[in-house]
Amino acid sequence: MSGLTAQRGAAVRPQGGIEAMVNGLPVVKMNGLGNAIAVIDLRGGEAPLTVAEARALAAPSVGLGFDQIMALHPATDGADCFMRIYNADGSEAGACGNGTRCVADLLFAETRRDRLVLATEAGDLVCTPGGAAHSVTVDMGAPQFAWDRIPLAGPVDDTRAVTVPLDAVPGAAAVRGAGLIGPASVANVGNPHAIFWVDDIEAIDFATLGPLLERHPLFPERVNVSLARVDGPDRITLKVWERGAGLTRACGTAACATMATAVRTGRVGHEATIVLPGGELRLAWRESDGHILMTGPAETEARGLIDRQNLTVRFEAPRAA
Numbered sequence: 665m666s667g668l669t670a671q672r673g674a675a676v677r678p679q680g681g682i683e684a685m686v687n688g689l690p691v692v693k694m695n696g697l698g699n700a701i702a703v704i705d706l707r708g709g710e711a712p713l714t715v716a717e718a719r720a721l722a723a724p725s726v727g728l729g730f731d732q733i734m735a736l737h738p739a740t741d742g743a744d745c746f747m748r749i750y751n752a753d754g755s756e757a758g759a760c761g762n763g764t765r766c767v768a769d770l771l772f773a774e775t776r777r778d779r780l781v782l783a784t785e786a787g788d789l790v791c792t793p794g795g796a797a798h799s800v801t802v803d804m805g806a807p808q809f810a811w812d813r814i815p816l817a818g819p820v821d822d823t824r825a826v827t828v829p830l831d832a833v834p835g836a837a838a839v840r841g842a843g844l845i846g847p848a849s850v851a852n853v854g855n856p857h858a859i860f861w862v863d864d865i866e867a868i869d870f871a872t873l874g875p876l877l878e879r880h881p882l883f884p885e886r887v888n889v890s891l892a893r894v895d896g897p898d899r900i901t902l903k904v905w906e907r908g909a910g911l912t913r914a915c916g917t918a919a920c921a922t923m924a925t926a927v928r929t930g931r932v933g934h935e936a937t938i939v940l941p942g943g944e945l946r947l948a949w950r951e952s953d954g955h956i957l958m959t960g961p962a963e964t965e966a967r968g969l970i971d972r973q974n975l976t977v978r979f980e981a982p983r984a985a
């Protein structure tokens with residue numbers, strides 16, 4: 665069994681690769697370019713995770729160490745499953761690019777199919793194999809740019825260059841490198857993103873500025889914040905402060921939003937490599953339908969069972985090589 669398997673008395677869904685077992689919820693610890701993902705299977709009809717459960721599972725003592733949980737629920741409208749996405753702070757998100765690749769990688773193995781439709785609150789995502797082993801291509805849909813779809817706090821004519829006044833945030837203007845932050849390009853790719861185009865990413869104290877920008881009053885639903893440096897007509901280096909998770913090794917949706925806004929502002933062509941601290945993603949903005957295609961890896965680290973009563977995790981012993 666290649667999916668999220670676990671040992672318990674009786675499998676509820678013997679056909680499934682991600683089987684709900686009677687003494688715990690199966691969980692797979694994965695990563696997409698170092699973005700830490702926990703995939704939890706609730707397709708047996710178990711109750712959705714609560715904010716408190718998601719937060720408790722994020723505690724370092726539990727050992728899951730995730731940036732996001734992808735919780736799988738029964739499919740609706742013919743999709744292969746419905747995904748609810750939780751950040752480490754317990755908040756829910758409409759999209760997670762790296763997590764979607766992780767789920768698709770598990771379900772490719774479980775279903776032996778090479779096309780999956782994964783439903784989210786923000787829409788259906790079509791996943792296909794990305795070429796190399798455990799590489800996945802996700803059609804992330806069409807990005808939105810209207811101010812009220814980001815959303816922003818008030819009308820802005822040109823969302824390609826939005827001024828984010830630092831004096832609205834106590835202390836922000838004094839942070840090292842804050843003066844290097846110009847207007848942001850904003851986009852919603854199932855979740856909200858602000859991309860600041862900079863020449864020197866490392867000159868900015870992002871660990872301090874990131875959380876201040878995430879909660880800037882311009883963004884009523886908070887925002888994922890990226891620092892982007894254009895290295896050439898098909899290459900961008902990116903560092904991301906994620907809403908609800910902080911600095912992560914990679915953020916798939918940030919790469920998608922960066923791609924869309926970079927094309928929109930004439931910075932790159934329709935295909936590019938986005939370089940994140942955890943590695944590279946291939947991005948394409950398809951002209952025929954305006955959809956963003958993201959290709960990158962998914963990696964499985966460990967499988968285990970969650971005891972939902974006590975919110976603890978027991979990992980399977982690693983298999984002998």
Ligand SMILES: N[C@@H](CCC[C@H](N)C(=O)O)C(=O)O
Pocket residue numbers: 699731732751756757758759760761762763855856888906907908909912914915916917918
């Ligand atoms: N890591 C993700 C994005 C997860 C959600 C985000 N933090 C939000 O709250 O919108 C990705 O790979 O896209």
